[in-house]
Amino acid sequence: EAGVTQFPSHSVIEKGQTVTLRCDPISGHDNLYWYRRVMGKEIKFLLHFVKESKQDESGMPNNRFLAERTGGTYSTLKVQPAELEDSGVYFCASTELSTDTQYFGPGTRLTVL
Amino acid sequence: QQQVKQSPQSLIVQKGGISIINCAYENTAFDYFPWYQQFPGKGPALLIAIRPDVSEKKEGRFTISFNKSAKQFSLHIMDSQPGDSATYFCAARGRGTDKLIFGTGTRLQVFP
Numbered sequence: 001e002a003g004v005t006q007f008p009s010h011s012v013i014e015k016g017q018t019v020t021l022r023c024d025p026i027s028g029h030d031n032l033y034w035y036r037r038v039m040g041k042e043i044k045f046l047l048h049f050v051k052e053s054k055q056d057e058s059g060m061p062n063n064r065f066l067a068e069r070t071g072g073t074y075s076t077l078k079v080q081p082a083e084l085e086d087s088g089v090y091f092c093a094s095t096e097l098s099t100d101t102q103y104f105g106p107g108t109r110l111t112v113l
Numbered sequence: 114q115q116q117v118k119q120s121p122q123s124l125i126v127q128k129g130g131i132s133i134i135n136c137a138y139e140n141t142a143f144d145y146f147p148w149y150q151q152f153p154g155k156g157p158a159l160l161i162a163i164r165p166d167v168s169e170k171k172e173g174r175f176t177i178s179f180n181k182s183a184k185q186f187s188l189h190i191m192d193s194q195p196g197d198s199a200t201y202f203c204a205a206r207g208r209g210t211d212k213l214i215f216g217t218g219t220r221l222q223v224f225p
Contacts, residue, residue, distance in 0.1 A: 015205070029117065031211065033211070033212070035213075035215075039219070041217055042117070042202075042214075042215045042216055042217045042218070042222075043157070043202060043204075043213075043215040043218075044215070045212040045213060048211050048212060055211070056211070056212060058212075059212070086134060089158055091157070093156075095211075100147070100162065100206075101147075101159050101162075102159070102213065103158075103159075104149075104156030104158065105155045105156050106154065106155055106156045107156055113193070
């Protein structure tokens, strides 16, 4: 069974540009989460989808971040316009409904110059 | 304000030794405490988890010790191996929510 996949693995952009990250959860997993780790700090929750609905977006830093999950399958996280402090590793995780274990993808390393 | 405090930041252990990583939390509404292991280039993967109704959980060489009154929990890796070299994250989850609150991570290096 394929795990959580994320694309791209790395992205280097300039301040003010737009970047879109993609996450494909494990097939059949209705819960999808986005997290971010800024260098050396904790992994921080960004938001949680149940199917295509946003269940909890309390961790989204500001309105420059837009997450979507059309059709309840893959999800995208767009940063527009990117700022220097957006640099970090963005992780996606997924689970089946009513289970504890969150399965993480390998992450997308975003560098904003 | 960090809700889960993890220490140490890095740890060097000799092969065969015991690795101990500690975490402390403030929120008494947390009801699930997982530990994640992350190898370079990979995402975090669940290693072992505990709920606050038990004081210890063991899976192979990995043990979680949980002290509810002190609001602390720790990961013990017995007979540490070079293959255990990774970054370890403790986490906590509040009752009725799905989001995990992570510690800052511990980079473990096990030398032969």
